[in-house]
Amino acid sequence: MISVLAQERLLGGALGSVLAGVVVFEQRKCIYKSIADNQCQMDSQSLKTEPIFGKKSGSEFAHLWNRTVDKTLGPVIAALSSRGW
Numbered sequence: 001m002i003s004v005l006a007q008e009r010l011l012g013g014a015l016g017s018v019l020a021g022v023v024v025f026e027q028r029k030c031i032y033k034s035i036a037d038n039q040c041q042m043d044s045q046s047l048k049t050e051p052i053f054g055k056k057s058g059s060e061f062a063h064l065w066n067r068t069v070d071k072t073l074g075p076v077i078a079a080l081s082s083r084g085w
Contacts (some may be wrong), residue, residue, distance in 0.1 A: 001012075
């Protein structure tokens with residue numbers, strides 16, 4: 001038979017796990033409800049969304065992103081290449 005101290009620890013762990021499960025379940029329920037409410041509001045308002053990056057198309061933004069990454073990481077890649085990586 002296990003000691004009283006071990007029994008108390010097991011009981012505390014089990015009750016703590018149950019309490020944490022209940023809290024997580026209730027929080028998820030509230031989050032899903034708020035998401036559903038927001039989607040209903042957005043559907044009813046029929047707002048016209050503007051592009052995040054203005055009038056630039058996605059390919060132009062991708063090209064700009066790639067150039068920036070190349071300029072930023074170019075010296076690192078050159079250093080690693082010279083060392084034979």
